[in-house]
Amino acid sequence: MEVTNNYIVIKSHINGSPKESDFETKSEILALSVDLGSNEIIVKNLYVSIDPYQINRMKSKSSSQKASSFAVAVVVGQVIDAYGVGKVLASANPEFEKGDLVVGLITWGEYSVLKGDYMLRKLDPLGFPLSYQVGILGFSGLTAYAGFFEVCKPKKGEKVFVSAASGSVGNLVGQYAKLFGCHVVGCAGSKEKVAFLKEKLGFDDAFNYKEETDLKATLTKYFPDGIDIYFDNVGAEMLEAAVANMKISGRVAVCGVMAEYTDAGKRAAPDMLDVVYKRITIRGFLAADHYNVYEDFISTTVDHLQTGSIQAIEDISTGVDSIPKAFIGLFHGDNIGKKIVKIADE
Known part of the structure; x- marks a missing residue:
């Protein structure tokens, strides 16, 4: 089976305020199959996080690009990785099966093809909307x-x-x-x-x-x-x-x-x-730096959510094509709460 994968790229490095003309949508035909033994996984993207730190990855030069593996430079014209939630469509990795819900580094696109080493794990929604995994529980x-x-x-x-x-x-x-x-x-x-x-x-x-x-x-x-x-x-x-x-x-x-x-x-x-x-x-x-408190963070926050003593504040746009506008809006204060783009239904 083949699908069309639409994804967002930058057309050139961005060294000031981002604008919509800095981005473009590219398309590719993607076969939903993987080579056994390759460790490859194909994910249908459901929600992606929109974060201001990404602008530093899009610059021609930033000290942050060498300081953290999460902040490496974005390559002009290439797909942009981002934190998000997806559903496995095909997997050559024995840790993941078709249909698994996952959270980790996916892409600003409709589908993610992940190879080699990637940051991904199965998720338990814990009874909350999947978007929570990108924001308050992410x-x-x-x-x-x-x-x-x-x-x-x-x-x-x-x-x-x-x-x-x-x-x-x-x-x-x-x-x-x-x-x-x-x-x-x-x-x-x-x-x-x-x-x-x-x-x-x-x-x-x-x-x-x-x-x-x-x-x-x-x-x-x-x-x-x-x-x-x-x-x-x-x-x-x-x-x-x-x-x-x-x-x-x-x-x-x-x-x-x-x-x-x-x-x-x-x-x-x-x-x-x-x-x-x-x-x-x-x-x-x-x-x-603080994965050592991850379990405490999850248990405490889930308790607060279940009792209603804390609120998940989300600002959700829809569709891959809305990603550039959502990202640019961060720098104009357009959002209240966590900015997220919903790519597709589960």
């Missing part, structure tokens, strides 16, 4: 959980600031922090998102950073006694303002630098005297 959830509990080492009652708080990771950090017993303030880029954080997710407070002309003064207003924990998703001026308002022994978990990904002129320059004399810890991390 890398976004693990990033939030490990970043908050392992990197930040919170104590009950501490004051927590979360930037990009309505995004895929930020919204979960805020929810975990509230459940743990912290005072949580988030920032986002619209009045709608601010209301969402306070009214839907239970943040103690939130503000629209686009309406603020002095971020340091703004944070002083929301944290008159200082910030214990800053979960940083944006970098640049927001990191500078947070450091200026940190308490002694404050902790900063650097998850991403969204403000710097598409603007080479923006770079964070925190006051290093504050870092030294307040004994502030600033630590970058990746979710892959």
